[in-house]
Amino acid sequence: MTRGTTTERTETGRLTELTQWWRRAFSYSGDERDTLLVIGKSTLAATLAWVIAYDVLDARSPAFAPFSAVLIMQVTVYRSVVQSLRYVGAVVAGVLVQAALGFLAGPDQLTFVLVALIALTIGRWPVLGVQGPQVATAAFFAFSTYTSSSGDAQRFFRLGEIVVLVLIGCAIGIAVNVLVVPPLRYRSAEYGIRNLAHTLYDLLADMYPVLAEGVPDQDTTGGWRDRAARTEEMIGQARSGLQTAKESALLNPRRLLRRYRGHPGFQGYEAVLGALERTLYQLASLTRGLDRSLEGDEARQPFLQRYAVFLESVSAVAEVLTTLDETTLFQQAKRLERLTGEAETRHNDVVEETRRLSLSLADPSAPYGVLVIEATRLMEEFRYTSEILLDAAKDTD
Structure with a gap:
């Protein structure tokens, strides 16, 4: 009886998956429809x-x-x-x-x-x-x-x-x-950026609540560092998707249609992809800085709280990139510009906090210098990303 019930459940599960596959194929453009x-x-x-x-x-x-x-x-x-x-x-x-x-x-x-x-x-x-x-x-x-x-x-x-x-x-x-419906895969460039942005957002969303509570242990920071470093395959997939999208426009008559003439192109997406790649590397460096001991340092808690607020604002920027869409690019770029400005304010708060607490940024035994430098680099990348997408959106408009 148990074996029969298990078999029936397995067959029902397969039938459900098959039904969902066909529904996705007829509902929207994706891998299923491309296969058909x-x-x-x-x-x-x-x-x-x-x-x-x-x-x-x-x-x-x-x-x-x-x-x-x-x-x-x-x-x-x-x-x-x-x-x-x-x-x-x-x-x-x-x-x-x-x-x-x-x-x-x-x-x-x-x-x-x-x-x-x-x-x-x-x-x-x-x-x-x-x-x-x-x-x-x-x-x-x-x-x-x-x-x-x-x-x-x-x-x-x-x-x-x-x-x-x-x-x-x-x-x-x-x-x-x-x-017959020549393949035009503009969206594959967006998918790769979305996936990387999701990885970045998820990591930041896990980091800032822990930092707000105090100094994370080395197991926690080591886990963050490993997650940031395990993105090589995703970066390769994103670059492959971007290359496919660029190739799909070559010799393709559909790119002459009005709906595709206003596409932002791929230079902006390529720049965003490069910025996300560098951001993930910088986040890995940031987690290495957190590995350094802060035990006994009375300034650690107010500094880390400021830093957690900064990372939270950065995560909001990354969250916008998880929904990157050419059809609403201008609105997303403007929102990204606003959130980047807010993140810069939080970054300035971190710098001001180091001055207020008289923290040494040059002391190699303390992580404050590394953390401030990586925060500055993160802001530079997101500011660059915001400007690139806004320019692309204006050109499209």
Whole structure:
């Protein structure tokens, strides 16, 4: 009974997840909808390529056309064009290797060994990128076609047919990708920034209440430091998303539409991403400063309370970036400007507190100097971010 109940719950959970996946796909633009679009466009491109290769041209190996059409269906039009050029180059190279050796040495075992050796060597050429293995694939198919054909004229025709079918498939794949909802991934740049900003906000939201209570122990500050340092993968993903967004605008006819002409562009987002990256590094340095002992220091509590208020104001700035949206960029930039001004006031309060308490900022045994310096650097980055986004929003408007 228990096993049956567990199985039913598992199946119900899977059905719920599947239902939610389809609901997200039809509700808003995201990974789910992108997946459906790629599948649909690939199916359309493959079908058109097959009809032309099989029904119109009556090709002997019609599968080359739909295979090529699906292979170069990429997440951006630019990548489709680049990969199709590399793929065509790889196929042509493989066919030429087989043609040259086949006509010179004939279709025997030694010829195949030489074809494989040369094709696999050419496939290592960096220019071909991920399409490098297609050199050997094309050469092997060409060898099979060559050996099953009779007469030099027929062999030459069949080898040429492979290249033609690949060109047809690539052309159809690119045409479908361009004409049928060409992917324009402006939002992927925003997603990466939002994720990093969420990490920064969550860390700051955990830090300032603890600092307001007193000196955190080294386990706590060590945990903060580790969290700030464990962002390399997220930064890489954010930069990848930004690169994809920039590529999606290249050769894309949708960017000419009115709704996309006013897009703020990617220079502002790239600058914000760089500022967030530096901010996380500075926060890691700040937590290292908190690791230094403040035991017995009577000034620690009022200083840390001021510092906690400053970090709280900084977290409010980071929270705005967690909802970065091109459609409301001007309003967000103005809010960011206001919150940055408030954070600068809190930063000045921290500096004034060090003067009031006569704290030594140059004493290497005390953390006050490091904490004030990192607070200043944080403000510089957020001020820079605010100015960049405001300029981008004004240009858009």
